[in-house]
Amino acid sequence: MLSVFKKYITEKAAISENEWEIIASVCIVKKLRKQQFLLQQGEFWRYNIFVIEGCLRRYSIDDKGIEHVIQFSTENWWAGDRQSLLNETPSKYNIDAIENSVVVMIRKEDFDMLTTTLPVFNELINRILQGGFNASQERINTIISMTAEQKYLNFLTSRPGLANRVPRHMIASYLGITPETLSRIKKQIMRK
C-alpha cells in the first residue's frame, strides 16, 4: 500500500532510493473503517497524514451542534489538523473517515526529522504547504464571492467525482448552506 505514497513522493521530488527508505521507515500504514474517528475535538493532534485510499473529512461543531465541513481529503491528499500540530493546542476539529480508507501516518517528531535531514523532502513539503495555502485562499474567495448555486457548480468542477462519493448533507455543510437549499439548487440546475 505504501507504494502509492512512494509514487506520489517520487513523482513530485527527486528522492533517491536511500532517502525513500528513510521516509518509509517512519510511515505507519493504517486502515480506517467508514465512520471511524481519527481525531475528536479537544484531543491533541500529532501526525501528518497522507491519504492512500478513501476519503476523510475534517469538521467543526458549533454551539448549536451543527457540523461544518472544512475539508475533504481523498486519495493523494494530506489531512490532519495543522493548527493543533503546530501550536500544540487541543484541536477544534474532528476528523473521520467517510469511506473505508487507508492512510499513511507520520509522527510529528519523525516528520520533523525528515524535513531537517532530507533537504529534498523539506522542499517538497514546502511546495505542498504553499499549494495547500493557496487552495485555501482560493476557497475563501469562492465562498465570499459566489452565490450558493455558483459555489455548488464550482465544487462539481474543482472536485470531480466527489459529489457522488460524499453524502449530500456533507457537501451542503462544506459549501456553508443547508441540505434543503442544496437539494433545491440541484433541482434548479437540472431544469436548465
Next chain:
Amino acid sequence: MLSVFKKYITEKAAISENEWEIIASVCIVKKLRKQQFLLQQGEFWRYNIFVIEGCLRRYSIDDKGIEHVIQFSTENWWAGDRQSLLNETPSKYNIDAIENSVVVMIRKEDFDMLTTTLPVFNELINRILQGGFNASQERINTIISMTAEQKYLNFLTSRPGLANRVPRHMIASYLGITPETLSRIKKQIMRK
C-alpha cells in the same frame, strides 16, 4: 525603517548579525501612497512583501465588477500573491494600499536564496507559512459557520482597531456581505 523588520525577524528567530546583513542586503524598502497599486490582476507577481507601516488589501473582482477583499495586511504582516508567485501564473488579484504605507520587498530569487542558504530563516518562513495557512483555515470555518453579525463581531475582536482604519464597504466585502447589510448590523449591535 528596516529596523522594524529586523526587530520582527530577530524576535521570532535566532538570527545572527551576519545573517541579518545578508537578509538586509536584498531588502527593498518602498513607500506607497494611499490608493497606490502594488499589483493588478493579469500581472505576474514576483515578491515577498512585509508591511512595516500602513495597510494593504488584496482583492478579486468578479464578472459583475464587484470587489471581494481576501486579505488585509497591516504592520508586521506579510502580503503578496503566493499563488502567482509559486505557479508563475498571472495573478487573479489586485493589491493596493489603503493607507500611506511602507513595505519591504524581497524578490523571489533573493528570497529563495535566503531560504536555501540560511536554515534559520527557512525555518522561520516555514513557521510563518504554517501560521498563515492555519489562519486561513480558521477564516473558512468562520465564514461557513457564522451569521453575518457573528462574523462582524468576530472581525472586531480578531483584528482589533482595524475597523476604524478601513472603509466600511471594504470590511463588508471582506465578510462577504453588502455595505448596506453591514450598516444595519452595526445599528442592531448598538441597540444592545
Next chain:
DNA sequence: CGATTCTTTGAAAACAGTCAATCTGTGTGG
C-alpha cells in the same frame, strides 16, 4: 467650498433557513 465618495436608510424582492412530512435507498437481522 464644491465635488466626489462613502454611509445610512427605506421599501420591495430575492434568497436561504426552519420545521414538518414524505419519499428513497441501504444495510441488517430474522
Next chain:
DNA sequence: CCACACAGATTGACTGTTTTCAAAGAATCG
C-alpha cells in the same frame, strides 16, 4: 432473501435574513 428500520434526501409552507435599488445624509479631499 425479504422485510423492516433507519438515515439521508426531497418537498412544501412559512419565516427570517440579505440583497437590490433608489435616495438622502455624512465625510473626505483637493
